[in-house]
Amino acid sequence: MPDFLTKKKAIGPSGKRINRYEDYAEEILLIASLLSELVSADDQKKPVSNPSLIVKLRSKVIEEKESLAALEQFHQLAAERGLPYFANLQSESHRHTSYTATGSRFVADWTGDWELDTLQTGSIDNVSLNLARASYDAEGSQDSFFQLLDERIEMARRALEIKYRTLRQRVREGLLPFLSQEIGGNRYFRLENATRLISIVGLSETVESFIDKPMHLDEANGFLDTLLGQLSKGVLNHAKKPETRLVPSTVSSLIAKERLAELDIEHCGWEKVRVQGSKEQPYYADMVALPLVDKGVWRKRMRIEEKLNRFASGSHLTRLQLPDAGQDPDELLSVTREIMGGYEVGLFTYTRNLTYCANCQKTFYGDLPKCSRCGSTDILISTKSSHRSIS
Ligand SMILES: [Zn+2]
Incomplete structure (x- = not known):
């Protein structure tokens, strides 16, 4: 139970307010535990991918016996199915932070009121910047590359503005009845507080094309920092209260990394492009899962993830890949403890x-x-x- 909710009046049947949330601590843990049981017991059916369970980790979760038992259950589920997502909300600044399973992150940093900034809102859309394409177009010049990025960020901003205005118009016309329904005089969906995501595709290929070294090597650090700094500034400079909640993201659409790689090959030719995969199935290496096998490697790569998390304040997700074999849930729990204690990584999941x-x-x-x-x-x-x- 997060401390800022304990004294709030709880909503009971028929919307009536009954007691406070702190009175239901036991029931909340029971529901969490039953949910994880329900999903893992369902082994006669296709693996469940929905609903996406997000387990919020605060220090109390591992300190208290009752919640630790529920957390162990979720790690059992992670070991078997890789299902739950874990939100690392240890630090004070993340007290009110909320995540969706697509990585969208809502922090109490827009109006400053956590209820307005994190509840009854969402993301208008996500426009992906193809960094790799900008690097081909810049033909090796970093100055031209950064200039091209600025121009393309501006295009993304305009696209998101058009989407926002279209949605606002639809709400006015009464065409989105669910989102525009009124509760207690307030519209259900707070459109003006919704985030507008600008995500990146082809980051590691771009770093490699300028530095000629893979992104996770120390030699690439300087350029990676400059690039993320420029991108962050470029996006956040366009954010404007009260409506333009523009934020950087590292999570793009699932098809973007394949589709953009194909289009780049078509447009620039194989000699120029730097892609992963085969000739038949080329793609950009976004959202690469970190294999959990080699501890030295994943710990080092987590430092890169920290950088990406800090940059992508609007949406991010770290994936830790489990080997295709049985997995000890206690080992996973100790990895989770290590992440909670030592890494500024906001949302992570064990992928299976x-x-x-x-x-x-x-x-x-x-x-x-x-x-x-x-x-x-x-x-x-x-x-x-x-x-x-x-x-
Ligand atoms: Zn079979």
């Missing part, structure tokens, strides 16, 4: 590749082309970055 066979109705670890038990190709592959069906 799962393959579900419709014929056997069983789920297997890994990204398998067909069922390892019956050979059927009527399968559903599920990872945190994609949910695709093969049949």
